[in-house]
Amino acid sequence: MMKTLKYSRQRESIKDCLAGRTDHPTADMVYTCIRRQFPQISLGTVYRNLNLLSELGEIQKLTCGDGKDRFDWNTSPHYHFVCRNCGAVLDVALEPFGELLIKAQEVFEGQVESHTVFFYGCCQKCMNLT
């Protein structure tokens, strides 16, 4: 018997929060955001729902190497840029290279199903500061 999902306003608010931003927030950033509406919400609730939503495929979890996971409302495959200076995670408006997967499958024994690409460097904002 599968556990059925039950509505919760907190989860709804977490979805709304993610839907309204493109900065790939961490769990803690979402927590800060939601607390304006639900001052009593617990950080554990935020984590549980973010993980639940990403398992359901409603959001995407990103691990970009800065120690904390980030979450993205945009579930369509796309690449990301991480600023080595300020840590910002930005979208890269590049169509995923289907070729990459094909080439990888050619040289790799085993089943290749998906891929992620992270670019690193210095973002526009930080460039202007120097």
Add this chain to the structure above:
Amino acid sequence: MMKTLKYSRQRESIKDCLAGRTDHPTADMVYTCIRRQFPQISLGTVYRNLNLLSELGEIQKLTCGDGKDRFDWNTSPHYHFVCRNCGAVLDVALEPFGELLIKAQEVFEGQVESHTVFFYGCCQKCMNLT
């Protein structure tokens, strides 16, 4: 005045350990390995040296999304595969796509300096088990 590096047999052993394997071990895996030779070595020493070596560019640190960092003796840019089933991290014998960086730079404001690619799927070993 820059801090000069001083020899240590522990560090040497850590390098030897990495040089002798291609499985991209975690700090803890290296720790386990080194303890055969230095039963008294501390996990902190392993972490400190792995980070030091990766800052010096002698090894590579990988963040592949499984919560722990991994370390690679091979410092030349190459792509990796992560098995969703057993968690193994394997090399993909694919020349890095210079084109990726170029295309990204075309559409991205800001300085793009490097990129990482991780493929995900089911490795050969796990395929055979099912």
Add this chain to the structure above:
DNA sequence: AAAATAATAGTAATTGTTATTATTTTATTA
């Protein structure tokens, strides 16, 4: 409305990693 079940807040525990410190090694100088 009552019962069943999922979700929550609050808190404790866990995990991967980094910092601290007294002691030991390694390198340099006398």
Add this chain to the structure above:
DNA sequence: TAATAAAATAATAACAATTACTATTATTTT
């Protein structure tokens, strides 16, 4: 070679991100 300086160590504590636990509350079903 002995004395000194500097860096590395082992052991331990501290830390940050995340997950687990539990009693209570909210949502759904009967």
